[in-house]
Amino acid sequence: MKKYEAAIIGGGISGLTAAVYLAKAGISAVVIEKGKALGGRAKTVKKNGAYFNIGAHALYKGGPAEAVLADLEIELSGGIPDTKGRAIWNGSLFTLPANLSSLISTKLLTLSGKIELGNVMRKLKNLQPASIGKMSLRDWAEAELTDPMVRHAFYALCRTSTYCIGPENQQAAIVLDQVQRGMNGVLYIDGGWQPMVDLLKQKAIDSGAAIVHQSVVSIKKESGFVITLKNGDRIQVPKVLSTASPEQTFSLTEGAAGTSLDTWRQRVKPIYAACLDVSLRQLPSPGEQFAIGIDQPILLTNQSRAAKISENGSSVISLIKYLGTEEASNAASDQKELENVLELMQPGWRKELEGYQYLPHIAVSNGSCALNDYFPLGPAVPDIPGLYIAGDGAGRSELLADAAFASAKRAAAAIIQQSANPVMVKEA
Template identity: 45%
Template sequence: MKPFDVAVIGGGLAGLIAANDLAGAGKRVVLLEKGNRLGGRAATNEKNGAFFNLGGHAIYKLGELHAALQEFGIGLEGGSPPTSGFAIWKNKAYTLPGDPIKLLASKLLSWSGKMELGRIMLTLGKIDTASLTSRSLREWAEKEIRDPMVRHFFYALGRTGTYTHDPDHQLAGPALKQIQRSLQGGVFYADGGWQTIADRLRERAVRLGAAVLSGTKAEEIKHDGCVRGLALGGGETLQVGHVLAAMSPADICRLVRGAEHTALGRWHDEARPAVAACLDLCLKRLPSANRHFAIGIDQPVFFTNHSRVAKLTSNGTIVVHLIKYNGIGGTDPKADERLLEQTMDLLHPGWREETVARQYLPNMAVVHDYPHIGRTDRTPGPAVPEIRGLYAAGDWASHGELLADAAAASGRRAAALIVKDLAEAGRSERLESVFA
């Protein structure tokens, strides 16, 4: 195998974006993906003509992923859904108080609650989220929001924006920033599912000179305090001095001898993965034609009709998505599936007769970690301090970003640092040759 400057392990969004930046900087980069297709959790499955993502996926239009795709010149077809919809409270659907008129007419809130919710919605965008470095989302909400029902509504916004149900540990700053992005910029649903994003990132990286190898498994990152190579399946060793592991902390630790004595072990031990139960349905028609969006207030559930603005079928059918945001700890997959089906019963009676395909993912990993109370390193990565030449990226390596934006931002941070380190190494080698 020809020599490379950098090996990227993992063909998800973080790895693909990093490979694009590295190849764009003129570096010889190889991306290794153990699976037969790229994308990771950005992959898309096709069933009976429907394109199902691995759980609900939305691009935040003010986020780092959207910015990277624009910079790369990767255009996507699709659309942004309206914010009007329904709120679910005690198994009843109420019109969501998303504008002043609907707020005043809402039966969910008392008069004082309506006034407080109006105040919160007006001031949310002005909050300096960077100053909230140590408070949990619940600490912030309990202090700033007096009305219990308004707090319920706020927590529902937080779950929906962050895909995480852990207000006691989530840092308030990043969570509030994500809510701001959601309300100010909205989200985008992509035609054909997120596989289109992964495929276009791969195509661009290859055009720039990157080697992309699917079905290639990394077995061990060789090191003696410095990266010395990468052992691959089949006994082959790739001679490379810089490795970017765009993987979960657990997966990186399995590849690195003595990882428990490095920052990798700490990142792994302190991680709080967010998990969700996801139900995707392909329907011949939407039973209740005006119900495209619903947010659970007393249950951590969410419903959206992706086909309202994006093309996700090849035959005119409709793809809808439901999610139950699970907290930390165990859950009952069957009970979660029943809850999601009951949510459909409430919103769209008769949906079973319209179903032509379904996909249920009982324990879908949303992110492998997120900014939370008790994390020693508020900004993990990209460098692994104890092993020169080793870098880490992924949705967990957040410096305040969340979800796919964390994956994109961490991949770009790692690539920028690798380019800088390679330049410094090159200068050192030239100086050594001059004075040799």
Template identity: 85%
Template sequence: MKKYEAAIIGGGISGLTAAVYLTKAGISTVVIEKGKTLGGRAKTVKKNGAYFNIGAHALYKGGAAEAVLDELGIELSGGVPDTKGRAIWNGSLFSLPASLPSLLSTKLLSLSGKIELGKVMRKLKNLQPASIGERSLRDWAESEMTDPMVRHAFYALCRTSTYCIGPENQQAAIVLDQVQRGMNGVFYIDGGWQSMIDPLKQRAKDFGADIVHQSAVSIKKESGFVISLKNGDIIQVPMVLSTASPEQTFSLVEGAAGTSLDTWRQRVKPIYAACLDVSLRQLPKPNEQFAIGIDQPILFTNQSRASKLSDNGSSVISLIKYLGTDSASNAQADQRELENFLELMQPGWRKELECYQYLPHMTVSNGSCALNGYLPIGPAVPDIPGLYIAGDGAGRSELLADAAFASAKRASALMIQKCANPGMLKEA
């Protein structure tokens, strides 16, 4: 039995990021990953020369992900896509009011609606979201906007930025902070997100991290922690970082009933989406690159317009239907809706189809702090000393990948501090 100072459950974004920080600080670390490959939901699959992420992914400019990657010296190639596109309402295409010229020209809004939306967007640029307090997104929006179509367009922008639906159940401050970040642009990565996972993995290994591809069966608190693996192996460590979901973390830790982990997993709900990705030899309508559904919770984006996602020049298009916390959606109905949306944007797309990927019920986040009732805990679990949590379900004000990176940095900083303090490891 090899002993380590720290064990990390999960080899996705958070797990690999924390592994780099810990091993760089000289802390012997093992990453325990149940899958055959690393990356989790950030993996990229190559199909017929096209690079498919596990659903549409983008990094927010100026977010925690960008900051952490810069700090770790990981450079990514890719591009920031143009937001020129379409708004879809009642099956018809309108100019998306994403800039002053498109706002003036769109027929989606009345003249008074254009003026009102323009005022809202100007206000958003200078708004301090924290000043809003604990109001819901619907409460804030209805106090700021009188035109129903303006509110519809605004809510569509919000769900595109957060992957959340239901403005009455969202915290306005968190959502508007994310919308502001989205106004700075997003970044699509050449080769898909595997181009980010691979250097994270290599950095961790270069600094000495061990990676074990086994499922953890249980985590037992003794003098430190005893981690039992599916193959019968045992790993004993003074510190454990779980980057698994709240439900999975609760299930792994023996004696977690009645602890803060129990409350956390009951309050922090996963966010789902139905995701359709296709690779097309050429676009039937080359000018139709991006669209947001106004009366449908759907996003259409040609990620190839800003990044290299195929070896042969084909276009990789992603569509998302936001499902919120709905754990019982109709997979076939969602698929038809996404395909019909694609047909509206790219008529005859099936004749150009090279490969196809449909993920009917993907977890896009293990919990969003944008939702009312979200319970933030961590990075240290207060009633289980030596146990830490990270992942996109452990965000504070960050969402999605930003939450995964930021929480990993917070957790590893505390773990490094514990190792630097003599006697603290024995106390754990």
């Protein structure tokens, strides 16, 4: 039986981040990843010279993810895209009201609507979201906004920032905090997210972490924990950190029924999306590079306008349709809807097509603390001593990649604190 001081279930960005912190603190750690490659949903695939992420990805400037990467001395190259773009309403394109000049020029809003949207955006810049208290996003918006079209535009902005739909089911404070973060801009990474995964992997290995590519069959509490792998190997550790989804973590952990882990997996639901990525030799409409659906939960972005996402100069366009927590969707219908938006923005795109990737129903997050019924848990699971959780389903006020990185740092800090001769990690 192999022995380590800590085992990390999952080799995505959360697992690798935690591995770096633990190994740097002198704790013998092993990352157990069921796939052949590390990265999870942060992996990037190469098709005809273009780099496709698993869905549209971006790092929020000034957010917890950027702070953790800086802490680990991981430098990424890329660029910040401008927000010049289009609003899609009733099948037509309008100027997206993203700044003062575009707000003035857009025909999407009436004059009074422009004034109202301008006022609420100014208010958002100085707002302390925590002061809002327990209020749904819809209640906040209806109290602040009277123009129906302004509300539609505002909800579209919130969708884009959180990947969540249904303002009546979202916490206003957390959503608005994320919207504020989005105002700082996002980073598109050269080469997709794979370079970030590769740097985290190398940092973990260089720091002394081990990596095993095997599926976990069970996690059993037994003089610490015994982890049984699919190939029959067993690993004994006093501490386990799971970065798997709530449902997977619950299923793997023996005796988890009736614990807080059980409540967590029942309450924290995956957030789904349909994602379409294409690479085009050249853009039929070079000026149309970014669009937000106002009456459709859709986003289109040309990531190549800010980062090098291909080896041959082609443009990589990503589209995402937000599906919320729905476990089923109409894949063909969603695909057609996304292609129609692409045709609206880039008419004749099929003649320039080099690469195509459609992911009809993927979990873009294992849970969002923006949802009203979110159950916070972690980093420690209190009724299963020695078990910890991290990942984008273990956020506090962070969402998406920010939640993945921040929760990994919190979990590593908690494990280090409970270990002999700890080297402390400043909490995220």
